[in-house]
Amino acid sequence: MSSPPLAPPAQPDRPAASASASAAQSPGSPTVIRAAGVSKKFVAYHKRATSLKERFVRREGASGEDFWALRDVDVQIGRGQTVGLAGANGSGKSTLLKVLAGILRPTSGEVAVNGRIASLLELGAGFNGELSGRDNVYLNASLLGLSKREIDRLFDSIVDFSELRHKIDDEVKHYSSGQYVRLGFAVAVHVDPDILLVDEVLAVGDEAFQRKCLDKIAQFRAEGRTILFVTHSLDLIENMCDRVLVLETGNLIYDGQPAVGTKLLRQRLGSLPVEGGAVPYDLSPVKPTAVTFSRDPGGAPQVQYDPGEQLTVSVELDLTDYAPQHVYLHVDILGQGEVPIWMMETPPGGISPGPGIVMVDFVVPRLPELLGAFAVNVRVSDAATGHPVTVRRFEDLFGVSGPQVAGLLRVDYQAGLRR
Amino acid sequence: MRWELLRNLVRKDLKVKYKGSTLGFAWSLANPLLLLVVYTFVFQVVLKTGIPRFGIYLMSGMLVWNAFSGSVSSACGAVVANANLVKKVRFPLLVLPLSAVGFAAVHFALQLLVLFVVILGLQYSLFGPELLLIVPAGAVALLFTVALSLLLSALNVRYRDTQHLLDVALVAWFWVNPMVYAYGLISDRLGDWTWVYLLNPMAVVVMTFQRAIYDPPPGNSTGSSSIIADTGYTFYLEHLGIAALISLAVLFLGLRVFRRFQADFAEDL
Numbered sequence: 001m002s003s004p005p006l007a008p009p010a011q012p013d014r015p016a017a018s019a020s021a022s023a024a025q026s027p028g029s030p031t032v033i034r035a036a037g038v039s040k041k042f043v044a045y046h047k048r049a050t051s052l053k054e055r056f057v058r059r060e061g062a063s064g065e066d067f068w069a070l071r072d073v074d075v076q077i078g079r080g081q082t083v084g085l086a087g088a089n090g091s092g093k094s095t096l097l098k099v100l101a102g103i104l105r106p107t108s109g110e111v112a113v114n115g116r117i118a119s120l121l122e123l124g125a126g127f128n129g130e131l132s133g134r135d136n137v138y139l140n141a142s143l144l145g146l147s148k149r150e151i152d153r154l155f156d157s158i159v160d161f162s163e164l165r166h167k168i169d170d171e172v173k174h175y176s177s178g179q180y181v182r183l184g185f186a187v188a189v190h191v192d193p194d195i196l197l198v199d200e201v202l203a204v205g206d207e208a209f210q211r212k213c214l215d216k217i218a219q220f221r222a223e224g225r226t227i228l229f230v231t232h233s234l235d236l237i238e239n240m241c242d243r244v245l246v247l248e249t250g251n252l253i254y255d256g257q258p259a260v261g262t263k264l265l266r267q268r269l270g271s272l273p274v275e276g277g278a279v280p281y282d283l284s285p286v287k288p289t290a291v292t293f294s295r296d297p298g299g300a301p302q303v304q305y306d307p308g309e310q311l312t313v314s315v316e317l318d319l320t321d322y323a324p325q326h327v328y329l330h331v332d333i334l335g336q337g338e339v340p341i342w343m344m345e346t347p348p349g350g351i352s353p354g355p356g357i358v359m360v361d362f363v364v365p366r367l368p369e370l371l372g373a374f375a376v377n378v379r380v381s382d383a384a385t386g387h388p389v390t391v392r393r394f395e396d397l398f399g400v401s402g403p404q405v406a407g408l409l410r411v412d413y414q415a416g417l418r419r
Numbered sequence: 420m421r422w423e424l425l426r427n428l429v430r431k432d433l434k435v436k437y438k439g440s441t442l443g444f445a446w447s448l449a450n451p452l453l454l455l456v457v458y459t460f461v462f463q464v465v466l467k468t469g470i471p472r473f474g475i476y477l478m479s480g481m482l483v484w485n486a487f488s489g490s491v492s493s494a495c496g497a498v499v500a501n502a503n504l505v506k507k508v509r510f511p512l513l514v515l516p517l518s519a520v521g522f523a524a525v526h527f528a529l530q531l532l533v534l535f536v537v538i539l540g541l542q543y544s545l546f547g548p549e550l551l552l553i554v555p556a557g558a559v560a561l562l563f564t565v566a567l568s569l570l571l572s573a574l575n576v577r578y579r580d581t582q583h584l585l586d587v588a589l590v591a592w593f594w595v596n597p598m599v600y601a602y603g604l605i606s607d608r609l610g611d612w613t614w615v616y617l618l619n620p621m622a623v624v625v626m627t628f629q630r631a632i633y634d635p636p637p638g639n640s641t642g643s644s645s646i647i648a649d650t651g652y653t654f655y656l657e658h659l660g661i662a663a664l665i666s667l668a669v670l671f672l673g674l675r676v677f678r679r680f681q682a683d684f685a686e687d688l
Contacts, residue, residue, distance in 0.1 A: 042686070098685065102509050105682035117509075125507035130435045142427045143510045 029078035038109035087247035115194030124184030129173030162186035198229035284390035285322030326350035326383030350383025428518035469641035479632035486527035494519035494568030516572035556627035570673035603644025620662035
């Protein structure tokens with residue numbers, strides 16, 4: 001499987017504007033990695049029965065501190081994509097990579113991989129310090145699935161890539177750490193994978209080696225192979241990736257364009273305090289851009305209402321950057337002093353808007369007999385994960401007024417002198 | 420099954436083990452030699468078991484036992500010892516316990532060869548049709564060893580007590596094979612219950628190896644009881660058949676447990 005070396009990476013055949021989870025895939029490119037509803041729970045080590053005694057002494061159900069490293073992650077990666085996997089430490093990046101590599105079994109959900117996969121979770125894993133570089137190349141390559149004949153054929157190329165010909169018959173324990181990872185990387189990239197999974201291994205080694213690794217990845221990319229790599233480098237995501245996945249505490253919070261993903265990451269990794277971990281709306285991939293009030297959905301805007309009249313609160317959402325499959329909206333109607341008067345939300349499970357700009361209408365058939373000026377606070381969450389996406393309090397007001405001049409409520413009453 | 424990978428792993432273990440040592444493989448003879456000296460002194464000189472050519476009797480049974488116990492013991496820890504690999508690289512995990520068995524098998528073959536050379540050097544008879552018994556006996560030994568190795572290596576990942584339990588069990592197990600004593604002592608004592616003793620596949624394997632290699636004195640007797648179980652062939656073939664069935668059952672169980680546990684190895688380690 002080799003496309004002409006000058007073929008551009010698979011970017012241009014993708015509609016530039018939309019980058020939703022489904023649209024991020026170039027049309028016609030078959031899915032090579034499909035993860036559906038993948039969750040991974042780690043049970044705290046001391047909670048697990050690790051001896052026969054515990055097995056018998058402890059009854060099931062005593063496990064407490066479970067830790068969900070991944071929650072219901074859905075990812076589909078098409079052939080030829082270069083995908084960055086980003087997120088803070090402990091967000092589940094490596095766990096996701098290991099699940100996709102088939103090293104960890106997901107607690108629930110399914111993973112299907114189509115193609116020869118090579119995972120660089122650690123360079124030189126399985127090297128034995130007592131053996132020579134040559135022996136280790138053979139051993140490591142056979143672990144990664146190459147036959148002796150294939151290794152014989154590739155051996156010179158591996159050694160050349162590692163630039164370690166002068167030391168290849170020395171024991172690996174005498175290698176510097178840089179030389180060690182160089183040899184490991186050289187073996188791994190010669191496995192000729194269709195899909196390359198790379199953990200943060202590119203952070204090691206000197207600059208020259210890093211450049212070499214990146215060149216190799218660029219070459220893989222040009223050859224139309226699929227690459228998924230974990231990185232903390234926003235530059236790398238912007239320059240190397242067609243797509244970025246952002247994880248946070250095990251949830252996939254963003255899947256789409258690198259430019260948007262990095263913006264989100266900068267926000268997330270910076271320490272701007274936002275309610276509930278949500279992003280300020282102007283930086284959010286899903287933007288509540290406007291709120292309008294009218295009598296009927298799509299009707300003429302109107303700000304003044306009588307009690308008992310119909311009101312439609314319309315929230316405009318900009319989903320051009322990112323369209324989660326299920327959006328959950330929560331609207332608070334705020335009275336004086338930010339007191340929430342009532343709230344409205346989308347049905348359980350959220351709504352499923354397409355990409356683009358959408359309007360969500362909340363229709364109140366009869367306004368209550370509550371007078372005053374009201375503002376609107378909109379909270380957006382990803383209904384699939386329950387994770388808050390953003391929150392915005394709009395300045396726009398609508399008013400409900402009646403014949404009486406003071407007070408909040410109009411109450412039916414009769415006034416008279418007792419006889 | 421990736422045989423090439425298995426071969427590479429066995430070769431790696433051998434290389435690592437003998438690297439930098441001048442005597443190399445000769446060291447693997449040191450342990451059986453020491454046992455030979457000790458057991459010969461205790462059982463021939465002190466306890467006077469009355470088994471002629473005791474050294475050959477002992478070695479013909481004990482080499483295969485040593486191969487078995489060495490295999491099982493190191494296979495048991497094989498997955499745990501390679502934790503780093505298991506957590507970082509995807510490869511068929513079955514090769515880990517199997518390579519421990521392969522490693523011991525290589526030693527066994529070489530030690531057996533040395534034993535043959537010694538027997539020929541002492542001008543005892545070695546080559547007869549009975550020598551062919553080492554083929555089925557070796558096969559059953561391999562089968563049983565692999566079966567138990569798979570089972571234990573998988574169990575040990577989750578229940579680390581397995582290794583300790585095994586080490587204790589192997590010490591006891593040593594004595595329920597007729598290696599340092601004559602088989603007759605057991606069959607005389609157990610009588611009709613000898614079949615229970617023979618349910619131990621290793622006892623049958625050990626006895627068959629003795630029949631194949633050891634040349635009993637005329638009458639096959641220490642004076643009070645027989646030395647080897649039987650001077651024919653069918654007794655051995657029958658019992659090897661039973662041992663093979665037991666081994667297959669263990670293999671079935673071992674494979675099932677291994678397959679079931681292996682998906683969680685990376686997490687349990």
